[in-house]
Amino acid sequence: MLKPLVFDIKRYSINDGPGIRATIFFKGCPLNCLWCHNPESISPQVQKLFTTSKCIRCGECCRVCPVNACRLTPESVVTDNDLCILCGQCAEACPTLAIEMSGRYRSTEELLAIIKKERPFFDQSGGGVTFSGGEPLLYPEFLVEILDACRKQGIHCAIDTSGFVETETLLKVAQYTDLFLYDLKMVDPEKHKRYTGVANRLILENLQALAGEGADIQVRIPLIGGVNDDEGSIVAAAAFVASLPGEKRLVSLLPFHDVAGGKDEKLGQARDLSALYEPDQETLQRVIEVFSGYGLTASVGG
Ligand code: SF4
Ligand code: SF4
Known part of the structure:
Protein backbone atom coordinates (compact mmCIF):
# COMPACT_ATOMS: atom_id res chain seq x y z
CA MET A 1 0.00 0.00 0.00
CA LEU A 2 1.20 3.49 -0.89
CA LYS A 3 2.31 5.33 2.27
CA PRO A 4 1.13 8.95 2.13
CA LEU A 5 3.57 11.81 1.93
CA VAL A 6 2.47 14.29 4.61
CA PHE A 7 3.68 17.88 4.52
CA ASP A 8 1.92 19.29 7.58
CA ILE A 9 -0.12 18.30 10.60
CA LYS A 10 -2.15 21.09 12.16
CA ARG A 11 -3.50 20.68 15.68
CA TYR A 12 -6.35 22.75 17.20
CA SER A 13 -7.73 23.52 13.75
CA ILE A 14 -11.14 25.22 13.82
CA ASN A 15 -11.67 25.79 10.09
CA ASP A 16 -11.63 22.26 8.70
CA GLY A 17 -14.95 20.86 9.89
CA PRO A 18 -16.91 20.92 13.15
CA GLY A 19 -15.24 21.42 16.56
CA ILE A 20 -11.54 21.33 17.25
CA ARG A 21 -9.73 19.15 14.74
CA ALA A 22 -6.39 17.70 13.79
CA THR A 23 -5.82 18.33 10.08
CA ILE A 24 -3.41 16.13 8.18
CA PHE A 25 -2.15 17.57 4.91
CA PHE A 26 -1.14 15.11 2.21
CA LYS A 27 1.31 16.12 -0.47
CA GLY A 28 0.38 15.79 -4.13
CA CYS A 29 -2.53 17.35 -6.01
CA PRO A 30 -3.86 16.77 -9.54
CA LEU A 31 -4.92 20.42 -9.72
CA ASN A 32 -2.63 23.42 -9.92
CA CYS A 33 -4.84 26.34 -8.92
CA LEU A 34 -3.35 29.72 -9.60
CA TRP A 35 -4.30 30.98 -6.12
CA CYS A 36 -3.12 27.91 -4.15
CA HIS A 37 -1.91 29.07 -0.72
CA ASN A 38 -0.03 25.81 -0.15
CA PRO A 39 2.12 25.53 -3.29
CA GLU A 40 4.28 22.90 -1.59
CA SER A 41 1.21 20.63 -1.57
CA ILE A 42 1.12 20.23 -5.36
CA SER A 43 4.18 18.09 -6.03
CA PRO A 44 3.75 14.45 -4.91
CA GLN A 45 7.43 14.34 -3.98
CA VAL A 46 9.59 15.52 -1.11
CA GLY A 103 7.07 15.96 2.92
CA ARG A 104 7.55 12.89 5.07
CA TYR A 105 6.16 9.40 4.50
CA ARG A 106 3.91 8.41 7.41
CA SER A 107 2.47 5.06 8.40
CA THR A 108 -1.08 4.44 9.59
CA GLU A 109 0.22 3.63 13.08
CA GLU A 110 2.23 6.84 13.26
CA LEU A 111 -0.69 9.03 12.22
CA LEU A 112 -3.14 7.17 14.46
CA ALA A 113 -0.90 7.78 17.46
CA ILE A 114 -0.88 11.51 16.67
CA ILE A 115 -4.66 11.58 16.15
CA LYS A 116 -5.37 9.71 19.37
CA LYS A 117 -3.40 12.25 21.42
CA GLU A 118 -5.91 14.91 20.32
CA ARG A 119 -8.87 12.84 21.47
CA PRO A 120 -9.71 14.94 24.57
CA PHE A 121 -10.08 18.06 22.36
CA PHE A 122 -12.26 16.18 19.90
CA ASP A 123 -14.49 14.87 22.66
CA GLN A 124 -14.92 18.28 24.33
CA SER A 125 -15.69 20.15 21.12
CA GLY A 126 -17.42 17.67 18.83
CA GLY A 127 -14.34 17.72 16.62
CA GLY A 128 -12.26 15.05 14.95
CA VAL A 129 -9.68 14.52 12.25
CA THR A 130 -9.65 16.04 8.76
CA PHE A 131 -7.61 14.62 5.92
CA SER A 132 -6.66 17.44 3.59
CA GLY A 133 -3.97 18.30 1.09
CA GLY A 134 -3.03 18.44 -1.62
CA GLU A 135 -5.50 15.74 -2.46
CA PRO A 136 -5.95 13.03 0.19
CA LEU A 137 -7.81 10.81 -2.27
CA LEU A 138 -4.52 10.19 -4.08
CA TYR A 139 -4.03 7.62 -1.31
CA PRO A 140 -7.36 5.73 -1.28
CA GLU A 141 -6.16 2.45 0.22
CA PHE A 142 -4.39 4.22 3.01
CA LEU A 143 -7.44 6.41 3.63
CA VAL A 144 -9.78 3.45 3.91
CA GLU A 145 -7.44 1.85 6.43
CA ILE A 146 -7.04 4.91 8.65
CA LEU A 147 -10.68 5.99 8.34
CA ASP A 148 -11.79 2.54 9.40
CA ALA A 149 -9.41 2.59 12.35
CA CYS A 150 -10.66 6.05 13.41
CA ARG A 151 -14.27 4.98 13.04
CA LYS A 152 -13.68 1.99 15.32
CA GLN A 153 -12.39 4.47 17.92
CA GLY A 154 -15.46 6.70 17.46
CA ILE A 155 -13.42 9.55 15.96
CA HIS A 156 -15.26 11.86 13.53
CA CYS A 157 -13.53 11.92 10.13
CA ALA A 158 -13.72 14.57 7.41
CA ILE A 159 -12.09 14.64 3.99
CA ASP A 160 -11.24 17.89 2.25
CA THR A 161 -11.15 17.12 -1.46
CA SER A 162 -11.00 18.70 -4.90
CA GLY A 163 -13.24 15.87 -6.12
CA PHE A 164 -10.88 15.17 -9.02
CA VAL A 165 -10.69 11.42 -8.53
CA GLU A 166 -12.32 8.31 -10.01
CA THR A 167 -15.96 8.13 -8.94
CA GLU A 168 -15.58 4.53 -7.78
CA THR A 169 -12.71 5.52 -5.49
CA LEU A 170 -14.62 8.47 -4.05
CA LEU A 171 -17.72 6.41 -3.30
CA LYS A 172 -15.69 3.65 -1.70
CA VAL A 173 -13.91 6.09 0.62
CA ALA A 174 -17.28 7.75 1.33
CA GLN A 175 -18.42 4.59 3.12
CA TYR A 176 -15.88 5.35 5.84
CA THR A 177 -16.20 9.16 5.92
CA ASP A 178 -18.47 11.26 8.16
CA LEU A 179 -18.16 14.55 6.28
CA PHE A 180 -16.82 15.81 2.97
CA LEU A 181 -15.47 19.33 2.62
CA TYR A 182 -15.88 19.49 -1.14
CA ASP A 183 -14.17 22.29 -3.06
CA LEU A 184 -16.19 23.79 -5.88
CA LYS A 185 -14.07 26.29 -7.77
CA MET A 186 -16.06 27.12 -10.89
CA VAL A 187 -18.88 25.67 -12.92
CA ASP A 188 -17.65 27.17 -16.19
CA PRO A 189 -15.50 24.41 -17.78
CA GLU A 190 -13.21 26.66 -19.80
CA LYS A 191 -12.47 28.94 -16.87
CA HIS A 192 -11.92 25.98 -14.57
CA LYS A 193 -9.37 24.48 -16.94
CA ARG A 194 -7.61 27.82 -17.35
CA TYR A 195 -7.22 28.50 -13.62
CA THR A 196 -6.75 24.99 -12.19
CA GLY A 197 -5.18 23.06 -15.07
CA VAL A 198 -7.94 20.40 -15.24
CA ALA A 199 -11.46 20.05 -16.62
CA ASN A 200 -14.29 20.15 -14.07
CA ARG A 201 -16.72 17.61 -15.50
CA LEU A 202 -15.53 14.82 -13.22
CA ILE A 203 -15.57 17.15 -10.20
CA LEU A 204 -19.17 18.20 -10.83
CA GLU A 205 -20.33 14.65 -11.59
CA ASN A 206 -18.63 13.35 -8.45
CA LEU A 207 -20.33 15.98 -6.32
CA GLN A 208 -23.68 14.92 -7.75
CA ALA A 209 -22.85 11.24 -7.17
CA LEU A 210 -21.76 11.85 -3.59
CA ALA A 211 -24.88 13.87 -2.85
CA GLY A 212 -26.97 11.14 -4.49
CA GLU A 213 -25.48 8.63 -2.03
CA GLY A 214 -26.65 10.81 0.85
CA ALA A 215 -23.13 11.76 1.99
CA ASP A 216 -22.78 14.65 4.44
CA ILE A 217 -21.19 17.39 2.32
CA GLN A 218 -20.12 20.94 3.07
CA VAL A 219 -19.43 22.72 -0.22
CA ARG A 220 -16.45 25.08 -0.03
CA ILE A 221 -15.98 27.79 -2.61
CA PRO A 222 -12.65 29.60 -2.77
CA LEU A 223 -13.77 33.10 -3.68
CA ILE A 224 -11.05 34.65 -5.80
CA GLY A 225 -11.40 38.28 -6.83
CA GLY A 226 -10.79 38.58 -10.58
CA VAL A 227 -11.51 34.87 -11.16
CA ASN A 228 -14.89 33.70 -9.83
CA ASP A 229 -16.41 36.67 -7.96
CA ASP A 230 -18.42 37.87 -10.97
CA GLU A 231 -22.19 37.58 -11.10
CA GLY A 232 -22.17 34.79 -13.73
CA SER A 233 -19.80 32.56 -11.75
CA ILE A 234 -21.67 33.06 -8.48
CA VAL A 235 -25.11 32.42 -9.95
CA ALA A 236 -23.83 29.29 -11.74
CA ALA A 237 -22.28 27.94 -8.52
CA ALA A 238 -25.41 28.65 -6.47
CA ALA A 239 -27.69 27.05 -9.08
CA PHE A 240 -25.46 23.97 -9.24
CA VAL A 241 -25.34 23.48 -5.46
CA ALA A 242 -29.10 24.05 -5.20
CA SER A 243 -29.70 21.37 -7.86
CA LEU A 244 -27.85 18.65 -5.91
CA PRO A 245 -29.95 15.80 -4.58
CA GLY A 246 -30.71 15.73 -0.86
CA GLU A 247 -31.15 18.47 1.70
CA LYS A 248 -29.98 22.04 1.09
CA ARG A 249 -26.35 22.29 2.04
CA LEU A 250 -24.31 24.86 3.93
CA VAL A 251 -21.82 26.62 1.69
CA SER A 252 -18.51 27.99 2.99
CA LEU A 253 -16.92 30.89 1.17
CA LEU A 254 -13.14 31.00 1.44
CA PRO A 255 -11.98 34.45 0.32
CA PHE A 256 -8.60 34.70 -1.40
CA HIS A 257 -5.67 36.04 0.63
CA ASP A 258 -2.27 36.38 -0.96
CA VAL A 259 -0.26 34.40 1.59
CA ALA A 260 1.71 32.05 -0.65
CA GLY A 261 4.39 34.48 -1.79
CA GLY A 262 6.89 33.44 0.90
CA LYS A 263 6.37 29.77 0.10
CA ASP A 264 6.86 30.34 -3.63
CA GLU A 265 10.16 31.98 -2.87
CA LYS A 266 11.25 29.07 -0.68
CA LEU A 267 10.40 26.70 -3.54
CA GLY A 268 12.37 28.85 -5.96
CA GLN A 269 9.33 29.58 -8.10
CA ALA A 270 7.18 32.59 -8.97
CA ARG A 271 3.53 33.07 -9.91
CA ASP A 272 1.91 36.17 -11.34
CA LEU A 273 -1.00 36.84 -8.98
CA SER A 274 -1.32 40.50 -9.93
CA ALA A 275 -4.76 39.97 -11.49
CA LEU A 276 -6.17 38.40 -8.31
CA TYR A 277 -7.53 40.34 -5.33
CA GLU A 278 -9.30 39.80 -2.03
CA PRO A 279 -13.07 40.17 -2.42
CA ASP A 280 -14.40 43.10 -0.35
CA GLN A 281 -17.23 42.99 2.18
CA GLU A 282 -19.76 44.24 -0.34
CA THR A 283 -18.91 41.36 -2.71
CA LEU A 284 -19.11 38.80 0.08
CA GLN A 285 -22.54 40.12 1.10
CA ARG A 286 -23.71 40.00 -2.52
CA VAL A 287 -22.54 36.39 -2.87
CA ILE A 288 -24.34 35.39 0.33
CA GLU A 289 -27.53 37.00 -1.01
CA VAL A 290 -27.25 35.16 -4.34
CA PHE A 291 -26.96 31.82 -2.51
CA SER A 292 -29.83 32.80 -0.23
CA GLY A 293 -31.94 33.39 -3.33
CA TYR A 294 -31.41 29.70 -4.14
CA GLY A 295 -32.45 28.65 -0.64
CA LEU A 296 -28.85 28.05 0.46
CA THR A 297 -27.04 29.34 3.55
CA ALA A 298 -23.58 30.61 2.66
CA SER A 299 -21.14 32.02 5.19
CA VAL A 300 -17.55 33.18 5.19
CA GLY A 301 -14.96 30.78 6.62
CA GLY A 302 -14.26 27.05 7.00
S1 SF4 B 1 21.32 19.07 -1.19
FE1 SF4 B 1 20.61 18.40 0.82
S2 SF4 B 1 18.87 17.08 0.41
FE2 SF4 B 1 20.03 17.28 -1.50
S3 SF4 B 1 21.39 15.55 -1.50
FE3 SF4 B 1 22.52 17.25 -0.62
S4 SF4 B 1 22.20 17.03 1.61
FE4 SF4 B 1 20.67 15.75 0.60
S1 SF4 C 1 25.26 27.85 4.28
FE1 SF4 C 1 23.23 28.69 4.65
S2 SF4 C 1 21.81 27.07 4.08
FE2 SF4 C 1 23.86 26.13 4.31
S3 SF4 C 1 23.90 25.39 6.43
FE3 SF4 C 1 24.79 27.45 6.45
S4 SF4 C 1 23.04 28.80 6.88
FE4 SF4 C 1 22.20 26.84 6.29
Whole structure:
Protein backbone atom coordinates (compact mmCIF):
# COMPACT_ATOMS: atom_id res chain seq x y z
CA MET A 1 0.00 0.00 0.00
CA LEU A 2 1.20 3.49 -0.89
CA LYS A 3 2.31 5.33 2.27
CA PRO A 4 1.13 8.95 2.13
CA LEU A 5 3.57 11.81 1.93
CA VAL A 6 2.47 14.29 4.61
CA PHE A 7 3.68 17.88 4.52
CA ASP A 8 1.92 19.29 7.58
CA ILE A 9 -0.12 18.30 10.60
CA LYS A 10 -2.15 21.09 12.16
CA ARG A 11 -3.50 20.68 15.68
CA TYR A 12 -6.35 22.75 17.20
CA SER A 13 -7.73 23.52 13.75
CA ILE A 14 -11.14 25.22 13.82
CA ASN A 15 -11.67 25.79 10.09
CA ASP A 16 -11.63 22.26 8.70
CA GLY A 17 -14.95 20.86 9.89
CA PRO A 18 -16.91 20.92 13.15
CA GLY A 19 -15.24 21.42 16.56
CA ILE A 20 -11.54 21.33 17.25
CA ARG A 21 -9.73 19.15 14.74
CA ALA A 22 -6.39 17.70 13.79
CA THR A 23 -5.82 18.33 10.08
CA ILE A 24 -3.41 16.13 8.18
CA PHE A 25 -2.15 17.57 4.91
CA PHE A 26 -1.14 15.11 2.21
CA LYS A 27 1.31 16.12 -0.47
CA GLY A 28 0.38 15.79 -4.13
CA CYS A 29 -2.53 17.35 -6.01
CA PRO A 30 -3.86 16.77 -9.54
CA LEU A 31 -4.92 20.42 -9.72
CA ASN A 32 -2.63 23.42 -9.92
CA CYS A 33 -4.84 26.34 -8.92
CA LEU A 34 -3.35 29.72 -9.60
CA TRP A 35 -4.30 30.98 -6.12
CA CYS A 36 -3.12 27.91 -4.15
CA HIS A 37 -1.91 29.07 -0.72
CA ASN A 38 -0.03 25.81 -0.15
CA PRO A 39 2.12 25.53 -3.29
CA GLU A 40 4.28 22.90 -1.59
CA SER A 41 1.21 20.63 -1.57
CA ILE A 42 1.12 20.23 -5.36
CA SER A 43 4.18 18.09 -6.03
CA PRO A 44 3.75 14.45 -4.91
CA GLN A 45 7.43 14.34 -3.98
CA VAL A 46 9.59 15.52 -1.11
CA GLN A 47 10.84 19.05 -1.79
CA LYS A 48 13.67 21.14 -0.43
CA LEU A 49 12.66 24.67 0.65
CA PHE A 50 15.25 27.40 1.05
CA THR A 51 14.94 30.82 2.70
CA THR A 52 17.75 32.97 1.33
CA SER A 53 17.43 35.64 4.03
CA LYS A 54 18.14 33.08 6.78
CA CYS A 55 21.34 31.77 5.21
CA ILE A 56 24.55 32.91 6.95
CA ARG A 57 26.83 31.15 4.45
CA CYS A 58 28.38 28.89 7.06
CA GLY A 59 28.82 26.10 4.49
CA GLU A 60 27.54 23.30 6.77
CA CYS A 61 25.04 22.13 4.15
CA CYS A 62 27.82 21.78 1.55
CA ARG A 63 29.99 19.90 4.04
CA VAL A 64 27.38 17.23 4.85
CA CYS A 65 25.84 16.74 1.40
CA PRO A 66 26.69 13.17 0.29
CA VAL A 67 26.46 13.98 -3.41
CA ASN A 68 27.99 17.47 -3.51
CA ALA A 69 24.75 19.04 -4.65
CA CYS A 70 25.20 22.20 -2.51
CA ARG A 71 27.51 24.98 -3.62
CA LEU A 72 28.38 28.12 -1.68
CA THR A 73 28.16 31.33 -3.72
CA PRO A 74 29.14 34.90 -2.76
CA GLU A 75 25.47 35.61 -1.95
CA SER A 76 24.16 32.34 -0.57
CA VAL A 77 23.94 28.62 -1.45
CA VAL A 78 22.65 26.97 -4.60
CA THR A 79 21.44 23.39 -4.98
CA ASP A 80 21.98 21.34 -8.11
CA ASN A 81 18.57 19.68 -8.36
CA ASP A 82 19.89 17.13 -10.86
CA LEU A 83 22.30 15.84 -8.24
CA CYS A 84 20.18 16.28 -5.09
CA ILE A 85 18.72 13.02 -3.75
CA LEU A 86 16.47 14.84 -1.25
CA CYS A 87 18.08 13.07 1.71
CA GLY A 88 17.51 16.05 4.01
CA GLN A 89 20.97 15.97 5.62
CA CYS A 90 21.56 19.62 4.71
CA ALA A 91 18.33 20.64 6.48
CA GLU A 92 19.40 18.76 9.61
CA ALA A 93 22.80 20.43 9.55
CA CYS A 94 21.67 23.99 8.83
CA PRO A 95 21.98 26.01 12.07
CA THR A 96 19.55 28.74 11.00
CA LEU A 97 16.75 26.58 9.56
CA ALA A 98 17.30 28.19 6.17
CA ILE A 99 16.68 24.75 4.67
CA GLU A 100 13.51 22.76 5.30
CA MET A 101 12.36 19.53 3.73
CA SER A 102 8.66 19.41 2.84
CA GLY A 103 7.07 15.96 2.92
CA ARG A 104 7.55 12.89 5.07
CA TYR A 105 6.16 9.40 4.50
CA ARG A 106 3.91 8.41 7.41
CA SER A 107 2.47 5.06 8.40
CA THR A 108 -1.08 4.44 9.59
CA GLU A 109 0.22 3.63 13.08
CA GLU A 110 2.23 6.84 13.26
CA LEU A 111 -0.69 9.03 12.22
CA LEU A 112 -3.14 7.17 14.46
CA ALA A 113 -0.90 7.78 17.46
CA ILE A 114 -0.88 11.51 16.67
CA ILE A 115 -4.66 11.58 16.15
CA LYS A 116 -5.37 9.71 19.37
CA LYS A 117 -3.40 12.25 21.42
CA GLU A 118 -5.91 14.91 20.32
CA ARG A 119 -8.87 12.84 21.47
CA PRO A 120 -9.71 14.94 24.57
CA PHE A 121 -10.08 18.06 22.36
CA PHE A 122 -12.26 16.18 19.90
CA ASP A 123 -14.49 14.87 22.66
CA GLN A 124 -14.92 18.28 24.33
CA SER A 125 -15.69 20.15 21.12
CA GLY A 126 -17.42 17.67 18.83
CA GLY A 127 -14.34 17.72 16.62
CA GLY A 128 -12.26 15.05 14.95
CA VAL A 129 -9.68 14.52 12.25
CA THR A 130 -9.65 16.04 8.76
CA PHE A 131 -7.61 14.62 5.92
CA SER A 132 -6.66 17.44 3.59
CA GLY A 133 -3.97 18.30 1.09
CA GLY A 134 -3.03 18.44 -1.62
CA GLU A 135 -5.50 15.74 -2.46
CA PRO A 136 -5.95 13.03 0.19
CA LEU A 137 -7.81 10.81 -2.27
CA LEU A 138 -4.52 10.19 -4.08
CA TYR A 139 -4.03 7.62 -1.31
CA PRO A 140 -7.36 5.73 -1.28
CA GLU A 141 -6.16 2.45 0.22
CA PHE A 142 -4.39 4.22 3.01
CA LEU A 143 -7.44 6.41 3.63
CA VAL A 144 -9.78 3.45 3.91
CA GLU A 145 -7.44 1.85 6.43
CA ILE A 146 -7.04 4.91 8.65
CA LEU A 147 -10.68 5.99 8.34
CA ASP A 148 -11.79 2.54 9.40
CA ALA A 149 -9.41 2.59 12.35
CA CYS A 150 -10.66 6.05 13.41
CA ARG A 151 -14.27 4.98 13.04
CA LYS A 152 -13.68 1.99 15.32
CA GLN A 153 -12.39 4.47 17.92
CA GLY A 154 -15.46 6.70 17.46
CA ILE A 155 -13.42 9.55 15.96
CA HIS A 156 -15.26 11.86 13.53
CA CYS A 157 -13.53 11.92 10.13
CA ALA A 158 -13.72 14.57 7.41
CA ILE A 159 -12.09 14.64 3.99
CA ASP A 160 -11.24 17.89 2.25
CA THR A 161 -11.15 17.12 -1.46
CA SER A 162 -11.00 18.70 -4.90
CA GLY A 163 -13.24 15.87 -6.12
CA PHE A 164 -10.88 15.17 -9.02
CA VAL A 165 -10.69 11.42 -8.53
CA GLU A 166 -12.32 8.31 -10.01
CA THR A 167 -15.96 8.13 -8.94
CA GLU A 168 -15.58 4.53 -7.78
CA THR A 169 -12.71 5.52 -5.49
CA LEU A 170 -14.62 8.47 -4.05
CA LEU A 171 -17.72 6.41 -3.30
CA LYS A 172 -15.69 3.65 -1.70
CA VAL A 173 -13.91 6.09 0.62
CA ALA A 174 -17.28 7.75 1.33
CA GLN A 175 -18.42 4.59 3.12
CA TYR A 176 -15.88 5.35 5.84
CA THR A 177 -16.20 9.16 5.92
CA ASP A 178 -18.47 11.26 8.16
CA LEU A 179 -18.16 14.55 6.28
CA PHE A 180 -16.82 15.81 2.97
CA LEU A 181 -15.47 19.33 2.62
CA TYR A 182 -15.88 19.49 -1.14
CA ASP A 183 -14.17 22.29 -3.06
CA LEU A 184 -16.19 23.79 -5.88
CA LYS A 185 -14.07 26.29 -7.77
CA MET A 186 -16.06 27.12 -10.89
CA VAL A 187 -18.88 25.67 -12.92
CA ASP A 188 -17.65 27.17 -16.19
CA PRO A 189 -15.50 24.41 -17.78
CA GLU A 190 -13.21 26.66 -19.80
CA LYS A 191 -12.47 28.94 -16.87
CA HIS A 192 -11.92 25.98 -14.57
CA LYS A 193 -9.37 24.48 -16.94
CA ARG A 194 -7.61 27.82 -17.35
CA TYR A 195 -7.22 28.50 -13.62
CA THR A 196 -6.75 24.99 -12.19
CA GLY A 197 -5.18 23.06 -15.07
CA VAL A 198 -7.94 20.40 -15.24
CA ALA A 199 -11.46 20.05 -16.62
CA ASN A 200 -14.29 20.15 -14.07
CA ARG A 201 -16.72 17.61 -15.50
CA LEU A 202 -15.53 14.82 -13.22
CA ILE A 203 -15.57 17.15 -10.20
CA LEU A 204 -19.17 18.20 -10.83
CA GLU A 205 -20.33 14.65 -11.59
CA ASN A 206 -18.63 13.35 -8.45
CA LEU A 207 -20.33 15.98 -6.32
CA GLN A 208 -23.68 14.92 -7.75
CA ALA A 209 -22.85 11.24 -7.17
CA LEU A 210 -21.76 11.85 -3.59
CA ALA A 211 -24.88 13.87 -2.85
CA GLY A 212 -26.97 11.14 -4.49
CA GLU A 213 -25.48 8.63 -2.03
CA GLY A 214 -26.65 10.81 0.85
CA ALA A 215 -23.13 11.76 1.99
CA ASP A 216 -22.78 14.65 4.44
CA ILE A 217 -21.19 17.39 2.32
CA GLN A 218 -20.12 20.94 3.07
CA VAL A 219 -19.43 22.72 -0.22
CA ARG A 220 -16.45 25.08 -0.03
CA ILE A 221 -15.98 27.79 -2.61
CA PRO A 222 -12.65 29.60 -2.77
CA LEU A 223 -13.77 33.10 -3.68
CA ILE A 224 -11.05 34.65 -5.80
CA GLY A 225 -11.40 38.28 -6.83
CA GLY A 226 -10.79 38.58 -10.58
CA VAL A 227 -11.51 34.87 -11.16
CA ASN A 228 -14.89 33.70 -9.83
CA ASP A 229 -16.41 36.67 -7.96
CA ASP A 230 -18.42 37.87 -10.97
CA GLU A 231 -22.19 37.58 -11.10
CA GLY A 232 -22.17 34.79 -13.73
CA SER A 233 -19.80 32.56 -11.75
CA ILE A 234 -21.67 33.06 -8.48
CA VAL A 235 -25.11 32.42 -9.95
CA ALA A 236 -23.83 29.29 -11.74
CA ALA A 237 -22.28 27.94 -8.52
CA ALA A 238 -25.41 28.65 -6.47
CA ALA A 239 -27.69 27.05 -9.08
CA PHE A 240 -25.46 23.97 -9.24
CA VAL A 241 -25.34 23.48 -5.46
CA ALA A 242 -29.10 24.05 -5.20
CA SER A 243 -29.70 21.37 -7.86
CA LEU A 244 -27.85 18.65 -5.91
CA PRO A 245 -29.95 15.80 -4.58
CA GLY A 246 -30.71 15.73 -0.86
CA GLU A 247 -31.15 18.47 1.70
CA LYS A 248 -29.98 22.04 1.09
CA ARG A 249 -26.35 22.29 2.04
CA LEU A 250 -24.31 24.86 3.93
CA VAL A 251 -21.82 26.62 1.69
CA SER A 252 -18.51 27.99 2.99
CA LEU A 253 -16.92 30.89 1.17
CA LEU A 254 -13.14 31.00 1.44
CA PRO A 255 -11.98 34.45 0.32
CA PHE A 256 -8.60 34.70 -1.40
CA HIS A 257 -5.67 36.04 0.63
CA ASP A 258 -2.27 36.38 -0.96
CA VAL A 259 -0.26 34.40 1.59
CA ALA A 260 1.71 32.05 -0.65
CA GLY A 261 4.39 34.48 -1.79
CA GLY A 262 6.89 33.44 0.90
CA LYS A 263 6.37 29.77 0.10
CA ASP A 264 6.86 30.34 -3.63
CA GLU A 265 10.16 31.98 -2.87
CA LYS A 266 11.25 29.07 -0.68
CA LEU A 267 10.40 26.70 -3.54
CA GLY A 268 12.37 28.85 -5.96
CA GLN A 269 9.33 29.58 -8.10
CA ALA A 270 7.18 32.59 -8.97
CA ARG A 271 3.53 33.07 -9.91
CA ASP A 272 1.91 36.17 -11.34
CA LEU A 273 -1.00 36.84 -8.98
CA SER A 274 -1.32 40.50 -9.93
CA ALA A 275 -4.76 39.97 -11.49
CA LEU A 276 -6.17 38.40 -8.31
CA TYR A 277 -7.53 40.34 -5.33
CA GLU A 278 -9.30 39.80 -2.03
CA PRO A 279 -13.07 40.17 -2.42
CA ASP A 280 -14.40 43.10 -0.35
CA GLN A 281 -17.23 42.99 2.18
CA GLU A 282 -19.76 44.24 -0.34
CA THR A 283 -18.91 41.36 -2.71
CA LEU A 284 -19.11 38.80 0.08
CA GLN A 285 -22.54 40.12 1.10
CA ARG A 286 -23.71 40.00 -2.52
CA VAL A 287 -22.54 36.39 -2.87
CA ILE A 288 -24.34 35.39 0.33
CA GLU A 289 -27.53 37.00 -1.01
CA VAL A 290 -27.25 35.16 -4.34
CA PHE A 291 -26.96 31.82 -2.51
CA SER A 292 -29.83 32.80 -0.23
CA GLY A 293 -31.94 33.39 -3.33
CA TYR A 294 -31.41 29.70 -4.14
CA GLY A 295 -32.45 28.65 -0.64
CA LEU A 296 -28.85 28.05 0.46
CA THR A 297 -27.04 29.34 3.55
CA ALA A 298 -23.58 30.61 2.66
CA SER A 299 -21.14 32.02 5.19
CA VAL A 300 -17.55 33.18 5.19
CA GLY A 301 -14.96 30.78 6.62
CA GLY A 302 -14.26 27.05 7.00
S1 SF4 B 1 18.87 17.08 0.41
FE1 SF4 B 1 20.67 15.75 0.60
S2 SF4 B 1 21.39 15.55 -1.50
FE2 SF4 B 1 20.03 17.28 -1.50
S3 SF4 B 1 21.32 19.07 -1.19
FE3 SF4 B 1 20.61 18.40 0.82
S4 SF4 B 1 22.20 17.03 1.61
FE4 SF4 B 1 22.52 17.25 -0.62
S1 SF4 C 1 23.90 25.39 6.43
FE1 SF4 C 1 22.20 26.84 6.29
S2 SF4 C 1 23.04 28.80 6.88
FE2 SF4 C 1 24.79 27.45 6.45
S3 SF4 C 1 25.26 27.85 4.28
FE3 SF4 C 1 23.86 26.13 4.31
S4 SF4 C 1 21.81 27.07 4.08
FE4 SF4 C 1 23.23 28.69 4.65
